[in-house]
Each structure stands twice: as structure tokens, then as C-alpha cells.
Amino acid sequence: MHDIRFIREHPDQFDAAMKRRKVDMSASSILEIDSARRALQSELQDMQSRRNIASKEIGKLKANGGDADALIAEVNDIKTALPDIETREADLAHKLDSVLMEIPNILDVSVPDGDDEHDNELIHSYGDIPSFSFTPIDHVALGEGLGQMDFALGAKLAGARFVVLQGQLARLERALAALMLDTHTSEFGYIETVPPSLVNSQTMTGTGQLPKFAEDLYKTDDKWLIPTAEVPLTNIVAGDILTPDILPIRMTAYTNCFRSEAGSAGRDTRGMIRQHQFSKVEMVSISHPDDSAAELERMTGCAEAILQKLELPYRVLKLCSGDTGFSAEQTYDLEVWLPGQDEGRGMYREISSCSNCGPFQARRMKARYRDKDTGETQFLHTLNGSGLAVGRTMIAILENGQQEDGTVCLPAALHPYMGTDRLIKQSA
Known part of the structure; x- marks a missing residue:
């Protein structure tokens, strides 16, 4: 606001x-x-x-x-x-x-001008794009071939854009979330948090989902299903006046997320790229205004660290003016290489967005700190980032680790969580 x-x-x-x-x-x-x-x-x-x-x-x-x-x-x-x-x-x-x-945040001066994702600025790339002696297939073919990813059953239970995972893929979902949470808490100092998945309208308004994006949300009675844990985590400080010495506050949460995808009709209808229900590990920082720029760089690095542990090739982009979200004044996107996309030619797909919202959300939430020297209250800065989207990370693990026989080699960081180094076909 x-x-x-x-x-x-x-x-x-x-x-x-x-x-x-x-x-x-x-x-x-x-x-x-x-x-x-x-x-x-x-x-x-x-x-x-x-x-x-x-x-x-x-x-x-x-x-x-x-x-x-x-x-x-x-x-x-x-x-x-x-x-x-x-x-x-x-x-x-x-x-x-x-x-x-209804008015979006003012962009940071460093944000490049542009119309859409084609005008985003490449910051750097990491890792080598894998080569295969065969034409790689996408995660749908891999998951169904393993007998552990069932879109038909998801449709039977809930409709289009839902999936049922079983066996090793169900465990992989849990393993990825655990790896991410363990890393963010033990290495980066985030406080693990379990927030509500249903929130009220005031909470949705505080982070900018309401009133503008109501059609993208799911509502039940007088509550809203969260589209991301950013919503409840950021609103934890709504209405508060904090002391600067407790800043920054860093929180992380693993939650299911729910989006109607009303504005994406016909996009990414195959597989797990864009679903109505998905899971994500979220990072949120509540920062002093003087420190939020550095906090954004730090947060982006935390998300990158997960991709590096998982040995996944990726790139970092600074979003242009036409692609930066409503509440953000500056955003970095992390895009992971998915070799099975585009009929085996491969492509980069977003797996994390890290944003500095400045005082925009804090003003909506009335979240402030009291300056020790002047005694005056000022608005905090809020930041959020995916650390990472679990479903898309699973897609990347499957497609980058696929073997010609249909098995999938797992990165070493997952072996302790999975109890194995590869995914194999589930026996009947």
C-alpha cells in the first residue's frame, strides 16, 4: 500500500x-x-x-x-x-x-525496464546442463513409468491439476521438504514455523493478495486457503511495533499451497508444473529498512544453496518491470534446467522467486519498529522467497537424474533421507 x-x-x-x-x-x-x-x-x-x-x-x-x-x-x-x-x-x-x-508497489531503481519474462536480466548461471545418450523424457512419463505418479487418480479424487504420489515419490516429497527445512534452520538461522493453512481476509489483505487477486484464491466460508506460506508468516508481525535489536526475523515453513490459477487457463496443463495444490518451503524475513537490500541477496543465496546441494543446474534472473509481482519492489527468479521439457530439448523453469517488498506490505499490515534514537515508529521491510517449490524440485530431480532404463539417480544429499541412491519402478 x-x-x-x-x-x-x-x-x-x-x-x-x-x-x-x-x-x-x-x-x-x-x-x-x-x-x-x-x-x-x-x-x-x-x-x-x-x-x-x-x-x-x-x-x-x-x-x-x-x-x-x-x-x-x-x-x-x-x-x-x-x-x-x-x-x-x-x-x-x-x-x-x-x-x-489496488496499486502495485513502486519498483526499485535497479529493476530493468521490460515488458515480460523475455526482458529479464540474467545475473549468473550455475552447473552444467546434462547431456544424455538418449532423448530425455519429462517427469510425467518418468513418474508414470515408475508407477508412482497418478494424474488420473488425482482427477478422480479432485479434478484436473491434481496428482497422487505414492511409494518412493511420496517419500521424495517428504525428503525434499526435510532437506530444505534442515538447511534453512541449521545453516541459515531461519525459525521453523507451522502456520495455519486457512487465514482471514485481513491477513490476505496484509500481504497484497486481497482485494486485487481474489479470483486466484480458494475460499471456504469466511476463510481463505493460503496460496503461499508468505501470507501467514509475514502477517505474524501485523499490528506490532518491534524493537530494532530483534531484527531481522527469519522464518521458514513447509506448507501446502492452493491456487485457482484463474489467470493461467491453458498454460502448463501437463504434469506437476502448475497445479491447484502444491507444496513449498517458504522463507520470510522481517527486516530493518537499512538492511533489506542485503537481506534479499542473502535470501536468494539460501535458495541457491538448496539447488547446489541437489546438484541441479540453474540460473538467476533479475525480473524486469513488466514481470515483477504486485507487492514486490525487486525480485530475483531462480530457474532450474528441466531436460525433459519441450519434447526433450529442455528448458529453464522457475523454481523460486525471492522478493523485497520494502514497506509496501508493512504499511498494509501496520507493522512497524520504534527508532531507538528518535522514538518514532517507522514501517518495517518484508521479504519472501521460495526455498524451494517442492513439486518443481521433484520434477528437476526426476528429469536431470533419469536413466535410459527409466530409473532415476538421486543426488548424494538425498541419500540419507531416502535410504537409497535411486528411484526404481514400483512393483505391483
Whole structure:
């Protein structure tokens, strides 16, 4: 959410920021609402002040036996007029908040301009793309060949874009999550957390999913299924005023995530790339503003460390202006090489996004810290990143480790968790 004072004081800068986002919203249209509201606020204050003064004068006149009828009539007129003005002011306040809630974050100056993913900036690549003496197949063919990945059964139970994993693949899901959590907690100092998978509307609003992205979410009664653990983890500090000495707060969680994928009709309909239910290990940092840029680099490195442990080739991209998400001011994407995609020609696919949201979410959540020197409160900075998407990591393990006989060699880091060095066909 944006600070209306910033828009008042820097309208040209705001307009330039929205132009980079390709958002049809000008400072003048926002300030028109703001100006009308402030005028009503001023009118309310003047009327309330006059009512208070007149009420005191009435008391004095009555005490001295004077005629207070004119003042009484004036106070009654003010009382009659106040509710209408209060309602109009409240309507404008709601309208202003609604507009501000729909506007994306201002991008960091380092974010490259661009229209979409084709304009993202390559930062670096890691690992060698594997070569095969045969044409590699995708994870669907591999998983079904192993007899442990069943999309038909998922459809029977829940519909399209669901899967049932069994045997070694079910254990691999658990093993990957354990490896990720163990790494983030023991090596990087994140606090393992188990948050609710159902949250209220206020929580969804705090991180920016509501009101703009309601169609991408699943709702049950008055609660929402989380699309990522970013939502409950970040909102843990909602409404709080923290002391700087406890920052940064770093949390990690393994959860199921639920997305309707309303805006992705026809995309990635095969396999586990894009499902309605998937699991993810999430990282969230609550940071002092001075440290959030460095925290983003650190968080991205934590996600990279998992890919390196799993011996998976990947690349890191800085997202351009047209591809950066609503709440983020800057994002790094990690893309893993999947050799079985594109009919065996292979391609990079996103496996993690790490974002610095600056004060954008904190302002929505009213999450602040108190400066020790001035005593004033300031908004915190929030960051989030996948560490990693478990399903897509499984896809990468399958496709990069596949053998011509249909078995899959596992990276050494998984051997203790799996009790084996390879995946084999499940016996009937």
C-alpha cells in the first residue's frame, strides 16, 4: 500500500513509477479524492470546534440568565448536518483506501525496464546442463513409468491439476521438504514455523493478495486457503511495533499451497508444473529498512544453496518491470534446467522467486519498529522467497537424474533421507 503523503509530495515521481509498471493511474486522480476528503475533514473539524464553543457559550448565558435560543438553534443545526458530512468523509476515505490497495508497489531503481519474462536480466548461471545418450523424457512419463505418479487418480479424487504420489515419490516429497527445512534452520538461522493453512481476509489483505487477486484464491466460508506460506508468516508481525535489536526475523515453513490459477487457463496443463495444490518451503524475513537490500541477496543465496546441494543446474534472473509481482519492489527468479521439457530439448523453469517488498506490505499490515534514537515508529521491510517449490524440485530431480532404463539417480544429499541412491519402478 502507498503512503498518500508521498503521492502528495512527489506526484511526478509517482506517475513515473506507475508508467514503469504500465498502470493507468495518475497522482492527480488519487489526489482529487484525497483533496475532497481533506476538505470534508477540515469542514468537520470547523463545525465540531464551533459546536463546542457554542455549547460553552450556551452554558455561560444560561448561568447568567441570558437568552441562548439562537446558540441552541445553531448547535442543533450543526448536529443535524454532521452525520451527512461524516458519512461523505467516510465514503471518500474508503474510496481512497480502495484505490491505494489496488496499486502495485513502486519498483526499485535497479529493476530493468521490460515488458515480460523475455526482458529479464540474467545475473549468473550455475552447473552444467546434462547431456544424455538418449532423448530425455519429462517427469510425467518418468513418474508414470515408475508407477508412482497418478494424474488420473488425482482427477478422480479432485479434478484436473491434481496428482497422487505414492511409494518412493511420496517419500521424495517428504525428503525434499526435510532437506530444505534442515538447511534453512541449521545453516541459515531461519525459525521453523507451522502456520495455519486457512487465514482471514485481513491477513490476505496484509500481504497484497486481497482485494486485487481474489479470483486466484480458494475460499471456504469466511476463510481463505493460503496460496503461499508468505501470507501467514509475514502477517505474524501485523499490528506490532518491534524493537530494532530483534531484527531481522527469519522464518521458514513447509506448507501446502492452493491456487485457482484463474489467470493461467491453458498454460502448463501437463504434469506437476502448475497445479491447484502444491507444496513449498517458504522463507520470510522481517527486516530493518537499512538492511533489506542485503537481506534479499542473502535470501536468494539460501535458495541457491538448496539447488547446489541437489546438484541441479540453474540460473538467476533479475525480473524486469513488466514481470515483477504486485507487492514486490525487486525480485530475483531462480530457474532450474528441466531436460525433459519441450519434447526433450529442455528448458529453464522457475523454481523460486525471492522478493523485497520494502514497506509496501508493512504499511498494509501496520507493522512497524520504534527508532531507538528518535522514538518514532517507522514501517518495517518484508521479504519472501521460495526455498524451494517442492513439486518443481521433484520434477528437476526426476528429469536431470533419469536413466535410459527409466530409473532415476538421486543426488548424494538425498541419500540419507531416502535410504537409497535411486528411484526404481514400483512393483505391483
